[in-house]
Amino acid sequence: MRFKYFWNGIILENPVLILMIGLCPTLATSISARDALGMGIAASFVLIFSNIFVSAIRKIVPDNIRIPVFIIIISTFVTIVDYILQAYEPDMYKVLGVFVPLIVVNCIILGRAEAFAYRYGIFDSFLDGLGKSVGFTLVIFIMGTIREILAQGTFFGAKIMPDIYINNSLLFMIFPPGGFLLIGILKAIINKLFLNK
Amino acid sequence: MNISPAKVFFASFLVQNILLMRYIGLCPFFGVSTRISTSFGMGLAVIFVMLLATLITYPIYHFFLVPLNLEFLRTASFILVIASLVQFVEMFLKKSYRQLYNALGIYLPLITTNCAILGTTFLVIDYRFHLLNTIIFALGTGLGFMLVIILFAAIREKLDYAPISHSFKGYPIAFIAASLVSLAFLGFANLFGASL
Numbered sequence: 269m270r271f272k273y274f275w276n277g278i279i280l281e282n283p284v285l286i287l288m289i290g291l292c293p294t295l296a297t298s299i300s301a302r303d304a305l306g307m308g309i310a311a312s313f314v315l316i317f318s319n320i321f322v323s324a325i326r327k328i329v330p331d332n333i334r335i336p337v338f339i340i341i342i343s344t345f346v347t348i349v350d351y352i353l354q355a356y357e358p359d360m361y362k363v364l365g366v367f368v369p370l371i372v373v374n375c376i377i378l379g380r381a382e383a384f385a386y387r388y389g390i391f392d393s394f395l396d397g398l399g400k401s402v403g404f405t406l407v408i409f410i411m412g413t414i415r416e417i418l419a420q421g422t423f424f425g426a427k428i429m430p431d432i433y434i435n436n437s438l439l440f441m442i443f444p445p446g447g448f449l450l451i452g453i454l455k456a457i458i459n460k461l462f463l464n465k
Numbered sequence: 466m467n468i469s470p471a472k473v474f475f476a477s478f479l480v481q482n483i484l485l486m487r488y489i490g491l492c493p494f495f496g497v498s499t500r501i502s503t504s505f506g507m508g509l510a511v512i513f514v515m516l517l518a519t520l521i522t523y524p525i526y527h528f529f530l531v532p533l534n535l536e537f538l539r540t541a542s543f544i545l546v547i548a549s550l551v552q553f554v555e556m557f558l559k560k561s562y563r564q565l566y567n568a569l570g571i572y573l574p575l576i577t578t579n580c581a582i583l584g585t586t587f588l589v590i591d592y593r594f595h596l597l598n599t600i601i602f603a604l605g606t607g608l609g610f611m612l613v614i615i616l617f618a619a620i621r622e623k624l625d626y627a628p629i630s631h632s633f634k635g636y637p638i639a640f641i642a643a644s645l646v647s648l649a650f651l652g653f654a655n656l657f658g659a660s661l
Contacts, residue, residue: 347541351537
């Protein structure tokens with residue numbers, strides 16, 4: 269019963285493809301499967317823990333200062349992720365760059381804190397955060413995979429396409445226009461499958 | 466970093482345009498860019514807040530956080546300062562400059578959590594700019610934002626009347642139009658050797 273909060277986030281309320289929020293990191297960091305997965309996990313960590321904490325303190329926070337309190341909780345977790353990535357994955361941090369600290373203004377996270385975690389219990393908020401995280405990570409990972417295969421012919425750095433393709437690959441998929449084109453096509457497919465009335 | 470201000474301006478305005486090349490600030494971009502008039506107001510508000518925000522966060526970082534070894538508070542302090550600054554500016558405009566408030570007012574709350582503003586304040590610190598380049602970078606980025614959002618609103622006004630298949634209506638066709646405009650912006654690469 270309560271697990272509907274989890275399943276909703278994956279398809280019916282998918283943050284990127286249905287609600288159209290959190291577009292910047294999705295487009296910017298989906299240039300390879302590995303970087304996309306890294307961004308997905310970083311944002312998921314922040315989303316799940318901020319949901320749990322906001323839900324835990326929801327009864328002691330006065331209504332009119334709740335937004336600054338949310339922002340402080342979220343930015344604490346963002347700083348933790350920022351420094352962990354810098355220490356353990358410096359190569360990935362160079363690619364993700366300014367998008368790691370920018371998780372703090374990702375509309376998905378503040379939106380869930382305000383719309384869900386502030387009103388529901390800790391376990392429900394955890395499920396909601398987990399569902400939205402899986403939905404977000406799934407989309408960014410699929411985009412990263414498609415863009416890496418089309419542009420470089422590799423998957424997680426391992427060659428999977430024949431040499432003849434790699435020498436003539438669609439290099440433009442790795443540049444910004446390729447990202448916009450791919451998300452446009454994905455959104456059109458989702459519209460066709462789920463939103464036709 | 467020692468780069469001439471002219472290079473910084475062209476890099477931030479066209480070559481590495483914040484919306485189309487860096488992908489920062491897309492949510493308000495797709496949300497607001499449906500009419501030219503609203504895009505113009507939004508663009509002006511972004512330029513205004515972007516200049517103010519970089520001017521206030523630059524000294525906070527270099528004269529307060531760095532000497533006290535508190536660099537890890539960058540994210541938290543910047544967003545709180547920007548959020549309160551925008552609130553303060555909104556109240557001040559409402560009281561003293563009614564006309565300016567009527568033009569920009571409704572866009573100001575939208576801008577508080579706009580990643581374009583916060584992203585710019587982080588970028589000027591990551592690039593280690595001095596104060597003049599910081600101001601030029603903020604101005605160029607804001608102008609670049611306004612140029613693209615107005616260009617794009619003009620395209621979307623025309624798209625409303627185009628015969629588009631049902632599943633491509635709305636967001637999908639906007640993304641594909643953005644892809645084509647962004648392809649055109651790739652042509653600015655290496656303009657006057659401006660790249661950061």
